[in-house]
Amino acid sequence: MVVKVYGPDYATTKVVLVCLIEKEVEFETVHVDGFKGEQKQPEYLKLQPFGLFPVVQDGDYVLYESRAILRYFAEKYKNQGTNLLGKTIEDRGLVEQWLDVEAHNYTPPIYNLVKIYFASVLDGVP
Template identity: 40%
Template sequence: MAIKVYGSMLSTATLRVLLCLSEKDLDFELINVELAAGEHKQPHILARNPFGQIPAFEDGDVELFESRAISEYIARMYNDKGTCLINTDPKKAAIESVYHKVKESHRFDPIMVKLAWELCMKRMLFGQKGDEVIVEAEKKRLESVLDVYETRLKDNKYLGGDSFSLADLYHVPMIKLMMDTEIKKVFESRPNVNAWVEDILARPACLKVFGVPVY
């Protein structure tokens, strides 16, 4: 049975899974969920994700939700295909885990979600301008996180070490979204971070998912 992803190209969580599948050179079917119509709250999606969110994922008899859990499954299940996204060395894997479970999901992503709402979603959905006070506050928080990344990337090409991993991949959708906003300058002002961003956004899987160069 083909891999199925129930989601939307407007969802950064869905894009995270699509990037992972593309890095693994896996065939899949994207079943579009109409967020504006509230389809993610309908019974056929709730049966796949009881929280009424996307993406939902099917691979034969395996049914999952939550983009990071799905991506870890893909990386482990198809470890011998495409890009190796999880290091098999326990010490190196632990370092990768720090950056995708602590830095990205607990520090980076919450900031980016707020910035995306203020700078992108308000304009797209309601034609409204973002709250500048919130944007400035979140920008300062982002700068603190990126200062840590700048130091980390001084001696490492990627967050997890020498090779691209889930630790980097998880950042891509939100970074890509921010490249059309004033937040791009926050990344550009840090040479090591900027080089990392250019690298991860130019990967073939990224170009395949987004269709056009994103940096």
């Protein structure tokens, strides 16, 4: 079964796509237009109750939050494609460390910059 990746053509959806490519997992993308508010529609909210990106659907299994998705596919397909988790417990510790560094030190400032940029670009747009 083909994995479906829901989200826009930018941002966190890209890291999920890179992970799936590295793990040689067949997938299709389902475009969700954040500018039009499609992520706030009831059908999307059934998949992701916070109306955020990305979401994956792996058969009947639905998962959101990009880092959880990355860990899921890296583990599920650990014997396929590129090894993303490392070969030792120490390697895995470093992977987890840098996922946390990215989550807490990189994402928040970038998210704020994106919000400010899009707020200024969309200011006055109905």
